[in-house]
Amino acid sequence: MKINYESYLKYLPGIFLIFCSFVVLKVKAPINRVLKKIFLKDRKISKAERLILELSSILNYILSVFFLHFGLLQFNLSPIWKNAVNIGAYTLYIGFATLAVLKIIDIFIEFLSERTKKTVPVSEIPLVETYFSMISKIVKIFVVFVSSIILLDKLGFNVTSLITSLGVGSLAVGLAAQDTIKNFISGILLVTDxxxxxxxxxYIKDIDVDGYVYDIGLRTTRIITISGNNLIIVPNSKLTEGVIENALYPDMKFKDSVKIGVEYGSDIELVKKLLLEAITTTDGVLKEPPPSVFFIDFGDSALIFQAFYYVKKKDIAYGVKSKINEKINKLFAENGINIPFPCQTNYFPEGVKIKIDKE
Structure with a gap:
């Protein structure tokens, strides 16, 4: 029996290309290790080097798909399977290309952000980060949208009629997704305002949330709470319509106070001196603006004083106040200043008759 080797030899190019596809995937990890070893000679990976690492991985996948795609086409596939292979390959090409563009955008936006930070005051750096974070999200959405249009065109859809249909149906979509659109516009307003x-x-008064802004998205804002370190997701429209107290912008300084009562007959000037001493000798209290003490009221059982001072930021206010209270308690004890218990004196103009029954 004679074997016709020529019928098998025609499949060798396809088998070879498929084999190359798997080889390319296998060498991805070693290539990345070599690149990292080269880049880490100065113990720091630059933005350009990080981009090369990101793109090298994506390029590996694109080459692998390329070899697999043309390897499969070397076989005598039916028109249906040939079309399916082409569609799958084009989808992966566009997907990986989109991913590469998104990585380039990330690095480029980060580069612009770092460059801009060097030209603005320290207090404006978080604002720069917020701006570029929003710009990055909008540009990425645009890139994904364009990629989707290109993919649909490759898949045989009539993109022009599709866009026209979207325009006609935009009113219905707008009505159905008005909350989403409202939150999207609110997200842009949050950044620009x-x-x-x-x-x-x-501190968001309407929903009683106190925390740190973790991220400002196109639809929602994420806040990490102070009390429980929990992540709260708030629709942007709630923030633009509500009352917000910002403890760090435009000025990080936080004004705090200590209110205390001393017994009647105390030396007022000595009390004010001791309060100032307790505040000015406490770490964390700012010298400018200087602390101040006021005798503000005659209480029911005490003379009421209130001292005002500034700390660097609200985060340390509780710790600083605790230290101040400890020093006040110590200084008052050393100087004979008493903090009275609440008491009440009753006067009877006509006196009080007491009747004692004798047994």
Missing amino acids: RQFRIGDRV
Whole structure:
């Protein structure tokens, strides 16, 4: 029996290309290790080097798909299977190309952000991060949209009629997704109006949330709470319509106070001196603006004083106040200043008759 080797030899190019596809995938990890070893000679990977690492992995996948695609086409496939292979390959090409563009955008936006940070005051750096974070998200959405149009065109859809249909149906979509659109517009307004930045500590009065801004998205804002370190997701429209207290912008300084009562008859000037001493000798209290003490009221059982001072930021306010209270308690004890218990004196103009029954 004579074997016809020529019928098998025609499949060798296809088998070889498929084999190359798997080889390319296998060498991805060693190539990345070699590149990292080269880049880490100065113990730091630059943005350009990080981009090369990201793109090298994507290029590996594209080459692998390329070899697999043309390897499969070397076989005598039916028109249906040939079309399916082409569609699958084009989808992967566009997907990996889109991923590469998104990586380039990430690096480029980060480069612009770092460059801009060097030209602005320190207090404006979080605002720069917020701006570029929003720009990055909008550009990425645009890139994904364009990629989707290109893919649909490759798949045989009439893109022109599709876009026209989307235009006609935009009113219905707008009505159905009005909350999403409202939140999207609110997200842009949050950034442009400078209400807060990523990293700011905010208190949202309407929903009683106090925490740090973790991220400002196109639809929602993520806040990490102070009390439980939990992630709260708030629709942007709630923030643009609500009342927000920002503890870090435009000025990080936080004004705090200590209110205390001393017994009647105490030396007022000595009390004010001791309160100032307790505050000015406590770490964390700012010298400018200087602390101040006021005798503000005659209480029911005490003379009421209130001292005002500034700390660097709200985060340390509780710790600083605790130290101040400890020093006040110590200084008052050393100088004979008493903090009275609440008491009440009753006067009877006509006196009080007491009747004692004798047994």
